[in-house]
Amino acid sequence: MPLPPPGPDTRVLVTGASSGIGAAVARALARRGHATLLVARREDALADLAAELRELSGRDATVHAADLGTDAGLDAVRGLLDSPDVVGLVNAAGFGVTGRVAELADDAEQRAALDGLVRLNVLALHDLTVAAVGALVRRRRPGAILNVSSITAFQPLPGAASYAASKAFVQSFSEAVHAELSGSGVTLTTVSPGLTRTGFADAAGTDAFDRVPDLLVGEAADVAEAGVEAMARGDRSVTPGLVNQLTALGGRFAPRTLLLPALDAGMRLVEG
């Protein structure tokens, strides 16, 4: 079992734990009896969740407030991964920016948001994954990492170009490292959700989720269950839900000459 069973000296570190998918993953881990170490910027939200998780698991849940978009925040969280009791890492912190690059380019705030997106979704995830792989493999004990990608990883997405590209990085990097780790006792799993009801749409400044049928928007708890199950088994990747699996297949195999104009038109419709 790549994610070791919960023990008195084991913890799983979860980034992005103050809301949405990260919080749901922390709950799914706590339900399985894991102690957790919760990371995000909003300390109050983390503290509330930690109290809930202690009740749920009967185990410890601790909080570390950090901005992973800064060097100081990232350095501190990387340091936590050296602690021998950290046997798992979940990289859920991330956000999206919607809009056309030509329009975003003229707005200093939006350009800063795009820069922050790459720092968090790509650089921080990469940095923490590399650090965790090194620490876990050095210890020669089982360990597991779960990286949160997206179905946008499987094709370019006009209207969310930087976000989809960041998730393509997450997916490609994580799948390659999964293969590298074969036989090491350490595993790296990727979960690739579709639209999911969380704080994501607000953070991305879009009401696009309100314009798609409810049926197409999943629940964070379902994504978390699928992700944690796959992490516990050490699977390469999981895409929760049939519609999302079909969308991912389409993204992978449809010719780009047909797919990109269709996606561009679809995104213009939800952009309103």
Ligand SMILES: NC(=O)c1ccc[n+]([C@@H]2O[C@H](COP(=O)([O-])OP(=O)(O)OC[C@H]3O[C@@H](n4cnc5c(N)ncnc54)[C@H](OP(=O)(O)O)[C@@H]3O)[C@@H](O)[C@H]2O)c1
């Ligand atoms: N919702 C969807 O439709 C969807 C679909 C596919 C993939 N995803 C992915 O799922 C992951 C979780 O997103 P979500 O949907 O759960 O959205 P969410 O509810 O907005 O959660 C995002 C989490 O990231 C944390 N975060 C944001 N900026 C941070 C920073 N600079 N430093 C540290 N933590 C930071 C937030 O905490 P603080 O604000 O407290 O820092 C929050 O806990 C993301 O990687 C996202 O790309 C979401």
